[in-house]
Amino acid sequence: MKTVLLVEDNDDDAFLTKLACERSGIPHLLKLVTDGDAAVDYLAGTGVYADRVIHPLPSLIFLDVLLPNRSGMEVLEWIRCRPEFVNIPVIMLTSSSDPAHIHQAYALGVTSYLLKTAVPQEFMNAARIILKYWLQLNISEIELESSPSSIALN
Amino acid sequence: MKNTILQVEDDPNDVFLLQYALIKVGVNDPVQVAGDGQEALDYLAGVGKFADRKAYPLPGLVLLDLKLPYVMGLEVLKWIRQQPGTPRIVIILSASGQKTDIAAAYHLGANGFLVKPAEAGKFQDMAKAIKDYWLTQNIPPAEVAGAGAPGGSR
Numbered sequence: 001m002k003t004v005l006l007v008e009d010n011d012d013d014a015f016l017t018k019l020a021c022e023r024s025g026i027p028h029l030l031k032l033v034t035d036g037d038a039a040v041d042y043l044a045g046t047g048v049y050a051d052r053v054i055h056p057l058p059s060l061i062f063l064d065v066l067l068p069n070r071s072g073m074e075v076l077e078w079i080r081c082r083p084e085f086v087n088i089p090v091i092m093l094t095s096s097s098d099p100a101h102i103h104q105a106y107a108l109g110v111t112s113y114l115l116k117t118a119v120p121q122e123f124m125n126a127a128r129i130i131l132k133y134w135l136q137l138n139i140s141e142i143e144l145e146s147s148p149s150s151i152a153l154n
Numbered sequence: 155m156k157n158t159i160l161q162v163e164d165d166p167n168d169v170f171l172l173q174y175a176l177i178k179v180g181v182n183d184p185v186q187v188a189g190d191g192q193e194a195l196d197y198l199a200g201v202g203k204f205a206d207r208k209a210y211p212l213p214g215l216v217l218l219d220l221k222l223p224y225v226m227g228l229e230v231l232k233w234i235r236q237q238p239g240t241p242r243i244v245i246i247l248s249a250s251g252q253k254t255d256i257a258a259a260y261h262l263g264a265n266g267f268l269v270k271p272a273e274a275g276k277f278q279d280m281a282k283a284i285k286d287y288w289l290t291q292n293i294p295p296a297e298v299a300g301a302g303a304p305g306g307s308r
Binding site for chain 2: 083086087089097099102103106107109111112113114115126129130132133137138139140141142
């Protein structure tokens, strides 16, 4: 099953996103981390995230912009400097429609930029479309998972 | 405001099938076609007849085939990512989905990768995915004033 990593510090937003993803009907495993440093640790597989069976590399990352410790932009920059993660879609999921944030995110190589909607029903519908697109329609697997050693080779 | 879509495709059948499918799923945005890689570069750079941005507006979304005459799709993508100014959303539409193509496309900064269906009837599924995700959910990069678009209001 494909893993989705949600990087979100706001409890209410995390709850709503998890609920919307669960109800999407698109099978996946959702992992939550609540700050920028934890996102980097998770992806690097360091510290408490060293066990890849419990904390698998994600097929999709939802990243908030405003986060404690490292910001979403800094996490994005960190990810895009690592060739082994080049095929992982990184989606900004934020309530910021500030054009400066949108521009910066794309300039740093974000895959897509989505606005959180405050209306739960709209968000449920959106989650289904978003997960269907990224987990079922778009091709982003380059089969790194079949040979974990290839990650280290990069 | 309507967002121009640039379809870079040398196969007239695929041009027709996708345009027909986009109309059938309710996409109203104008679609421009570049029939080979060089024409795509000329269009985006505003060379020759493409200097007329009223007739040939800069696209918000580029749908890029990989196997193209003169300049290959990956070269077009590389060129796009080297340009300053407004980043463009680039989705690869490939007939094959070869692992090396997928990896190279993401390495060069593609936003997405879809495999063109073998059956004509399935083009509507792909068109719907493009409409529902990229034209509806995704917040595109804002046009940067001065990048060929005179008189930005922001």
